[in-house]
Amino acid sequence: MKISTIWASLALLAAFIFGVFQVSIAHLNPACSKIPMTPGCTHKASQVTPSVPLCPLPFNEWSIAARAVPGNSPRPGGSIPPWFNRALALRGQQVASEFRVPWYISMFFGILVELNMPDVRNPLMFNKKQTTGADNAKRDMATLMQGVVWTRDYFHSMPIEGNSSFIDSIQNVHAIHTDVARRANAKFAKEGCIVPRHEYANQTTNDVMWDAFESDLKNSNIPASQRVPSPTNWPTCPTPTDCGACKACKKCEPCKGGGGKCKTKCTECAGCKACKQKAAAGCEDQVKSYNCGACMCDAKKGNCGECKSCTSAQKCLNFVPPMFNQQSMLFVVYLFTAYPVLFGKDLAISACEADLWAFNHLFAAVGYGLGIDDKYNALLQPDIKSARIYYKKMHEEIVIPSLFQFNKQSRLMMDNVFKGLSSLTRDLLSPTFLLHRFVHNFLNQPAPRLKALMTKKERDLDSTLDSYLPQFMNSANYRSVANGALHGFLATTTNTLFKGNCKDDKISSKKCFV
Incomplete structure (x- = not known):
């Protein structure tokens, strides 16, 4: 898998196309965290303490049980978990800031995967905030900016409600999910369905591209064990x-x-x-x-x-999964947390194990604030080795199998994601180009039918990325340039889309939403 070529393209686009070169100072000092890697959780109830919670369910049980429980759990005691380690979370923020570009790309491709999961896709379709490419561009930028707040509102002191953009952001995202779930549940109780077919039956999708995608997957080397229906799609x-x-x-x-x-x-x-x-x-x-x-x-x-x-x-399933259930909420944060841990080298993330552990802890805490209970919070793991084992099972037994179960709803939603990003990058990151990179790099599979649909311009960009960008992005100095370029791109784009409602962390945490 060679994902570095995917995410690096955005940095170059921001830098060369929009002319927003800036210098970003590296945050990692020392180069590797010196914070002791204490257990993140325990499997023994007798060892549970306020700072060491009980670990989540074993994967085989979690894969079904987590869909049965509401995932937007209220947090009357605050959005910060009792097991929160401020020093570790601060280091996690610094790691995310150092490798901001690949982390953003993990978020982007995470959106694509999530939109093929009915528990995530259906509430989003019901909410009608992603019905066009333009709408999708705005919503995805808003989501991205909340991620900026989570990683940039540094925990130099303990976050306190009323004086923390991190907490404000988490609580506002939580409130949005609560509102959507309330309205969706009301419609489901009345009609038995929140996204009836007639609402999208007449909409068209890019079937030439999606048929090529499905053909490339079908003819790939992905083993049969990873093609069975995913529990997330049952x-x-x-x-x-x-x-x-x-x-x-x-x-x-x-x-x-x-x-x-x-x-x-x-x-x-x-x-x-x-x-x-x-x-x-x-x-x-x-x-x-x-x-x-x-x-x-x-x-x-x-x-x-x-x-x-x-x-x-x-x-x-012998139950109807609740809106924003524990599993769907976990996948909101899993993909951009687990993939840097699983595929660090391929993402050109050179963080040491201690830094990845800090990064993981930060987003386990984000998950808690969003309503994921410890029992279902798969980001809570005893150590980084255990995290990799659990994440690998999720990737191979849920994520990849789900890609073999596409329907029209998934195509519609993903078309809008691609259209939105394509418009933001002035059509240089086209849908076909992005989907080809996803299959070729993310799944490490050939994608001949998708590649055959690419224009000469897209193939030239594809070749350039393969040969040049891994060298560009593996340098700490170039990472600094790329981070600065991306910062400028985000500032320019969000100012256009949100008219000043995303200009700093404090304002973003309260107003940078759709």
């Missing part, structure tokens, strides 16, 4: 068929080989299509009906009509 099972409802059927349809007569129990109902009215609402992410009562047959067409059990034909 739909909700429909309401189980009432086995006493066959008596309500007006017509029984006979199976092959014999007639059928409606009886009082589902297990005795020969082919009766019972209880369709009890099926779950027709949302994109719900199983439409059980096979029970619809003439189940085995592989040899035997036992036709013998509905012995009411089971779904695909894996599904």
